[in-house]
Amino acid sequence: MMEITKIWLTPTEIWIETADGRQACERFADYAGLRNASPSEREQYTLSPYGIHWEHLDEDLCFEGFFQHTAS
Template identity: 45%
Template sequence: MSILIQNEPLAYDIKFNDDELMVFLKDGRTLNVPLVWYPSLENATKEELENYELLGDGEGIHWIDLDEDLSIKGFFQGIPMSEGEVA
C-alpha cells in the first residue's frame, strides 16, 4: 500500500526588485516571477507592492491597495496574465 502525500507549494515571504517578484517557499525553493507577467504588479508603486498579506497557510498573496490576489500554484503554471484579466 502506498500513500500519496501532496506537497502544495506554500509561501512564507516575498520580495521585489525592479523586474521580479521573488517568492520564498516553505520547502526551501525560491520562485522568481517576472513582474511584466502581471500588469497590475508591474505598474504598482513600491509602497503598493509592499502592502500585501499571505493568504491561508501561504497558498496565495493578496495586495491590499491593488485588490489583487494571486495563487502560488498559479505561478507554477507559468502563464502570464494580460491587462484586464482576472487572476
C-alpha cells in the same frame, strides 16, 4: 497546500521560497496592477495560505501559479 518560508521583491519581480527550498518568481510586468504600481504600493500585500493579495491594486497571485511556467 505549499508552505512558503520567504517572500521578497526586486524592482521587477516578486519571489517566493518554499519549505523544501524551491524558488520561483512572477514578473510585475505580467500584471497590469503590479506593472503600474509604485515600489511602495507593491510592498503593501497580505498573505493567505494560498497566495498574495494586493487589496488596493486589486491583484492576487496564487502560490501554485509561481511554479506553473518555470522551465525544468
